[in-house]
Amino acid sequence: MPRFPNEPQYGVQAGKPDFGGLAKGVWNVPYIVNLQINAHDEKGCQYIYPPFTPAAKALWEQRELKDLEKDDPEGFCLPPGVPRMLYTPYPTQIYQMPDRILFVFEGGAHVWRVVYMDGRKLPNPDDINPTYLGYSVAHWDGDTLVIESNGFNNRTWLDASGHPHGEQLKVTERLTRTDFNNIKVEATIDDPEFYTKPWTVVTGITWTPNRTGPFTMRGGELLEYICQENNKDQIHIHGVLGK
Amino acid sequence: MRSKLWLIPAATAFLTLLPVIGQVANQRDLGGPGVWSLPNIPELMPAGGVPFNAKGKQVWDERQRTQSASDPERACLPSGVPRIMYMPYSMEFLQLPNRMVIVYEGGTHIFRSIPIGTKAGLKHPADPNPTYLGDSYGWWEGDSLMVDVVGFNDRTWLDSAGHPHGEKLHVVEKYTRRDSLNLEYTANIEDPEYYTRPWTVTTSATYRPNDRLKEYICQETAR
Numbered sequence: 283m284p285r286f287p288n289e290p291q292y293g294v295q296a297g298k299p300d301f302g303g304l305a306k307g308v309w310n311v312p313y314i315v316n317l318q319i320n321a322h323d324e325k326g327c328q329y330i331y332p333p334f335t336p337a338a339k340a341l342w343e344q345r346e347l348k349d350l351e352k353d354d355p356e357g358f359c360l361p362p363g364v365p366r367m368l369y370t371p372y373p374t375q376i377y378q379m380p381d382r383i384l385f386v387f388e389g390g391a392h393v394w395r396v397v398y399m400d401g402r403k404l405p406n407p408d409d410i411n412p413t414y415l416g417y418s419v420a421h422w423d424g425d426t427l428v429i430e431s432n433g434f435n436n437r438t439w440l441d442a443s444g445h446p447h448g449e450q451l452k453v454t455e456r457l458t459r460t461d462f463n464n465i466k467v468e469a470t471i472d473d474p475e476f477y478t479k480p481w482t483v484v485t486g487i488t489w490t491p492n493r494t495g496p497f498t499m500r501g502g503e504l505l506e507y508i509c510q511e512n513n514k515d516q517i518h519i520h521g522v523l524g525k
Numbered sequence: 526m527r528s529k530l531w532l533i534p535a536a537t538a539f540l541t542l543l544p545v546i547g548q549v550a551n552q553r554d555l556g557g558p559g560v561w562s563l564p565n566i567p568e569l570m571p572a573g574g575v576p577f578n579a580k581g582k583q584v585w586d587e588r589q590r591t592q593s594a595s596d597p598e599r600a601c602l603p604s605g606v607p608r609i610m611y612m613p614y615s616m617e618f619l620q621l622p623n624r625m626v627i628v629y630e631g632g633t634h635i636f637r638s639i640p641i642g643t644k645a646g647l648k649h650p651a652d653p654n655p656t657y658l659g660d661s662y663g664w665w666e667g668d669s670l671m672v673d674v675v676g677f678n679d680r681t682w683l684d685s686a687g688h689p690h691g692e693k694l695h696v697v698e699k700y701t702r703r704d705s706l707n708l709e710y711t712a713n714i715e716d717p718e719y720y721t722r723p724w725t726v727t728t729s730a731t732y733r734p735n736d737r738l739k740e741y742i743c744q745e746t747a748r
Contacts, residue, residue, distance in 0.1 A: 304623055359601075359744050361634065375638065377621055381558075384619055384626060386636045391744065392603070394628045394636040413740035437745075503638070506656035510601050510633070510744050511680075 295378050295399075299425050299459040303377035306492035306502030309465065311389075313371035314485055316346075316443040321483045329481065338446055338476035345444025349521040355438055357516040359509035361414040362390045363438030364431050364453050365469035368487060373504055383420060383427070388504040397429050407432045412449050414438055429455040440471065448475040463489045552668035552702045555618035555625075560738055561708055561730040563631075565613035568686035571724050581689060581719035588687030596687065597680055601743035603657035604632040605681030606674050606696050607712035611728050615738055625663055625670065630738045639663045639672055649675050655692050657681055672698040683714065683726075691718040706732045 302309065314320060318329045331339065345351060356362045362370050372389025381400040387393055397418040404419055412435035420429040436448045456468040465487045472480040492502025569575065577585060588595070598604050604612050614631025625639045639661040646664070653660045653676030660676035674696040683690055697713040708730040715723040 304621060361742060377619065377624075377626060379619060379621070382619075384628070386626065386638055391633055391742075392636070393634045394626075396628070396738075411739070414742055415740060501650065505654070506658060508603060508657055 295380065295422075298422055299427075301376035301378055301383075301427075301457070301459065301465065302489060303375060308373040308375055308388075308490055308502065308504055309487040310373050310490050311368055311370060311487050312485055314369035314441060314483075317369070317441045317445055317483045320485050321481050323481075332445065332471075332481045333478040335476055335478055341446045341476075342444055345439070345446075347522075349444075350519070351442055351444060352516070352519040352521055354442055354444065354516075356390070356442070357513075357519075359391050359513050360437065361393050363414050363434065363440075364395070364416055364418070365455055365467070365471075365483070366438065366440055367395060367415075368455075368467050368469075368485065369441055372507060373490070374487070375504060383429075386504065388507050389509070391509045392507060404430055404432050407434075407449065412436070416451075416453070423456070425458065427457040429453075429457070431455070446476050447471070447473045450475050460486075465489075547705050549702060549705045553665060553670070554620070555670065555700065555702055555708070556620050557732075557734070559732055559734040560615040560617045560630075560736045562615050562733055563613060563730050564611055564728055566611035566728060567684060569684045569688055569726055571726065575688060576721045576724055578717075578719060578721045584689040584719065585687060588682075588689070593685055593687050596682060596685055598632075598682070598685065601633050602680065603635055605657055605677065605683075606637075606659055606661075607698060607710075607714070607726055608681065608683055609635075609658075610698075610710055610712070610730070611684070611726075614741060615733070615736075616730070617738055625672075628738065630741050631743070633743045634741060637661060641665070641670075644671070647673055649673075655679070659694075659696070666699075668701060670698075670700040672696075672700070674698065689719050690714070690716045693718050708732070 318332050321329045321332055323329055367387055367390055370389040372387060374385055374387050377384040383397040383399060385395040395415050397420045399420050402419055405417055410417055410433045412433060414435060414437065416431040417433035418429055418431040420427055431453045434449060434451045439445060440447055451473040454470040458466045460466050467485045467487060468482055470480050470482045471477065609629055609632050612631045614629060616627055616629045619626040619628065624641055627637045629635055637658055641663045644664045647662055649660050649662060655676060655678035657678060657680065659674040661672050661674045663670055663672040677692060677694045679691045682688060693716050695715040699711045701709040703709055710728050710730060712726040713723055714726060
């Protein structure tokens with residue numbers, strides 16, 4: 283009996299939820315401009331601000347309120363980073379293999395992200411070259427996929443509004459296929475350089491199966507979006523007028 | 526007496542590789558814990574020469590005259606197919622039952638996701654949106670992976686030297702794993718807009734066991 287109405291019979295990762303990698307379709311990714319709208323404290327209250335350090339708050343205010351996001355690295359076609367890959371409005375496909383999971387993204391300059399599931403541990407971030415997408419390993423917690431990542435560079439923003447992070451960033455993403463059409467994405471951001479405690483952002487991605495008709499013309503596949511093809515807008519964006 | 530010291534690194538290299546050279550259990554298995562190193566071929570030189578037509582020769586001569594200055598790959602755009610197989614960045618195959626995903630270190634950290642079916646099932650969209658990487662469809666022929674690609678845009682070059690192609694480009698790729706360390710690659714190039722007949726690119730890839738792809742983001746400082 284399939285766990286979901288039309289879960290494929292083939293189970294690459296036995297007994298575990300399928301994320302649709304063998305089906306024709308894509309996961310639609312929401313456009314989350316400001317993470318704190320989706321973040322709540324321990325009492326369930328929405329954060330007015332995430333638990334910034336004073337320096338982080340000043341940096342965020344500079345980026346968002348004064349510079350009006352003009353320096354967003356994603357605007358220069360650099361990879362959005364983690365967890366922001368799942369907040370750009372470009373779809374993704376998730377391929378499960380016995381020893382790893384591969385995310386392929388329409389946005390973020392048509393990039394891929396590999397998550398190892400062969401039992402290896404996260405490296406000591408001092409031992410690896412800092413990267414945009416970091417180093418990711420995952421395990422199952424019941425039916426929830428838990429992805430832990432570190433080894434990031436400090437060249438991405440956590441969202442379009444400019445929530446900062448540094449090289450000490452550690453992200454824990456929990457992906458739960460709550461029903462056939464939805465994956466809940468809970469991302470915990472842990473970066474003592476910019477935040478006084480870890481905080482969690484809850485979003486979701488939704489399934490679009492292969493359809494024909496006026497609303498879906500992608501044939502169940504990602505389109506080819508090459509951000510850097512003709513990227514000319516960003517350099518014309520200015521911050522607050524007169525500043 | 527001439528030094529034979531060079532024998533030491535040579536023998537070390539040989540002995541290091543010795544245990545892993547050999548037949549693979551399944552030649553259709555292109556994956557595994559490692560990556561494929563790709564060669565750098567700046568200029569394709571097929572036996573018998575490149576069969577330019579008049580228009581192809583004209584574009585080629587212009588790109589030679591300008592010393593390939595307008596190579597789109599330098600603007601960090603995807604290299605296209607088959608050129609991504611001879612840019613000097615590694616790649617990895619990830620095999621699913623119904624598709625072959627190829628992830629590349631170069632060409633701006635991109636991927637190709639190729640549906641795999643039967644040769645009889647070969648079908649492309651009737652009028653695909655032209656793209657850098659085209660519309661791919663693959664099947665197994667013996668132990669070779671065949672990939673048929675159409676639907677390209679005309680914004681890539683076939684190599685750094687500047688061999689041109691247009692939107693009519695049709696590429697048939699053939700990947701054959703000869704042994705544990707070697708992959709043969711041929712690409713048949715057909716584009717009546719620039720060439721008088723189809724011609725073939727032949728190259729290869731070598732396996733680096735237990736290695737992983739690095740993150741190379743071309744556009745990082747290209748602005």
